[in-house]
Amino acid sequence: MSVQERKERERASRERLILATARELAEQQGWDAVTTRRLAERIEYSQPVLYSHFRGKREIIGAVALEGATEMAAAVRAAAAAADGPHARVSAIARAYLDFAARNPAVYDAMFQLDGGLAFASEDTPEPLKDAFAALLESLGEVAGEGVHPGLFTEVFWAALHGLATLTRARRLPSEDTERRTALLVDRLAVL
Amino acid sequence: MSVQERKERERASRERLILATARELAEQQGWDAVTTRRLAERIEYSQPVLYSHFRGKREIIGAVALEGATEMAAAVRAAAAAADGPHARVSAIARAYLDFAARNPAVYDAMFQLDGGLAFASEDTPEPLKDAFAALLESLGEVAGEGVHPGLFTEVFWAALHGLATLTRARRLPSEDTERRTALLVDRLAVL
DNA sequence: TCCTTTGTCTAGCAGTGCTAGCATCAAGCC
DNA sequence: GGCTTGATGCTAGCACTGCTAGACAAAGGA
Numbered sequence: 001m002s003v004q005e006r007k008e009r010e011r012a013s014r015e016r017l018i019l020a021t022a023r024e025l026a027e028q029q030g031w032d033a034v035t036t037r038r039l040a041e042r043i044e045y046s047q048p049v050l051y052s053h054f055r056g057k058r059e060i061i062g063a064v065a066l067e068g069a070t071e072m073a074a075a076v077r078a079a080a081a082a083a084d085g086p087h088a089r090v091s092a093i094a095r096a097y098l099d100f101a102a103r104n105p106a107v108y109d110a111m112f113q114l115d116g117g118l119a120f121a122s123e124d125t126p127e128p129l130k131d132a133f134a135a136l137l138e139s140l141g142e143v144a145g146e147g148v149h150p151g152l153f154t155e156v157f158w159a160a161l162h163g164l165a166t167l168t169r170a171r172r173l174p175s176e177d178t179e180r181r182t183a184l185l186v187d188r189l190a191v192l
Numbered sequence: 193m194s195v196q197e198r199k200e201r202e203r204a205s206r207e208r209l210i211l212a213t214a215r216e217l218a219e220q221q222g223w224d225a226v227t228t229r230r231l232a233e234r235i236e237y238s239q240p241v242l243y244s245h246f247r248g249k250r251e252i253i254g255a256v257a258l259e260g261a262t263e264m265a266a267a268v269r270a271a272a273a274a275a276d277g278p279h280a281r282v283s284a285i286a287r288a289y290l291d292f293a294a295r296n297p298a299v300y301d302a303m304f305q306l307d308g309g310l311a312f313a314s315e316d317t318p319e320p321l322k323d324a325f326a327a328l329l330e331s332l333g334e335v336a337g338e339g340v341h342p343g344l345f346t347e348v349f350w351a352a353l354h355g356l357a358t359l360t361r362a363r364r365l366p367s368e369d370t371e372r373r374t375a376l377l378v379d380r381l382a383v384l
Numbered sequence: 385t386c387c388t389t390t391g392t393c394t395a396g397c398a399g400t401g402c403t404a405g406c407a408t409c410a411a412g413c414c
Numbered sequence: 415g416g417c418t419t420g421a422t423g424c425t426a427g428c429a430c431t432g433c434t435a436g437a438c439a440a441a442g443g444a
Binding site: 112113120121148152153155156159161164166167170171172173177180181185188 | 345350364380
């Protein structure tokens with residue numbers, strides 16, 4: 001029994017290694033550079049080993065996305081908890097969101113740009129994704145304004161942040177004015 | 193001289209055929225299905241012919257993106273011209289933008305999600321892209337509100353629309369409430 | 385008519401995600 | 415302790431990708 005447990009531990013540890021390596025490689029050189037060959041070489045195993053852990057590359061991306069969702073939810077909640085008052089809270093959340101996207105571009109891509117085979121906005125949406133949305137909803141719901149559904153408001157706010165994050169990252173928007181754009185967004189959208 | 197002119201015409205016509213075919217294929221089956229082999233087969237030429245018109249696949253995507261930008265600018269201006277008053281105009285623009293994205297998902301991808309090798313937000317940004325932004329700016333500038341730079345306001349509004357468009361398209365947001373989300377966005381962001 | 389130039393094609397390269405089938409090594413049984 | 419068995423990871427290979435070198439044919443000019 002103990003032997004089997006040890007093997008399971010080792011297997012789980014190798015799975016973490018795969019994910020950490022994929023993530024590191026993606027952050028360093030982009031997801032295009034994360035090929036199964038390169039990934040296998042970095043973890044010092046052969047390619048087929050990857051397929052004994054994940055169905056394919058897409059599932060690896062999905063797993064990294066879930067990791068990212070958990071971290072993002074934590075970052076948003078931490079920012080919200082450290083701020084006093086609704087306005088400061090919403091500002092802090094917006095900054096935390098954009099900051100996360102800027103600091104972890106590959107993870108953000110995995111979550112929202114690439115196909116990780118994850119279900120969104122449906123019943124079988126994985127828990128971390130639901131929770132990341134919930135983290136936004138907790139603080140944004142209170143500034144939705146009268147007669148506006150908190151969920152709908154959060155969706156709009158989130159979409160706006162997502163737009164800023166992706167357009168900035170893709171150099172469609174110059175990154176200098178990020179602060180001013182964020183401030184404008186918060187001031188206009190949130191009802192205090 | 194006339195012979196050369198005929199050849200140039202034929203060449204230009206074939207280039208249009210390549211772009212139209214690429215776009216059609218992308219809209220039908222997604223950009224992943226637009227391989228150089230398939231594209232060549234559809235236009236009934238061999239692969240290398242594509243490379244006598246474009247440097248590579250990326251440049252084909254870029255060319256489709258420019259086409260799309262021109263069309264989007266026209267769609268936005270048409271919507272603006274058909275509406276009376278600032279509020280109706282902004283609403284119409286938002287709907288036109290999201291409608292364009294929804295009706296031409298592959299073209300929208302070429303413009304904003306994929307790498308078409310185009311420069312954005314810089315001096316050597318191609319004219320159609322600048323003009324598409326200008327089309328938004330023309331009508332959005334007037335509702336930026338006092339003390340807010342029209343360009344900055346347009347960027348934020350655009351980013352919000354972009355977020356809605358991409359998240360809806362990627363099924364991150366359910367498509368039913370698009371109208372309500374758009375209305376909320378317009379009502380909050382635009383200063384009348 | 386011959387030669388040159390232009391245009392197009394066939395064939396191939398290096399790389400991709402993914403998999404079938406073989407070797408190896410450790411666990412468990414007699 | 416020696417043998418069998420099953421799990422585990424490997425090598426080799428498939429069908430595909432974007433892209434290109436070099437052969438070849440068709441057209442134009444002398």
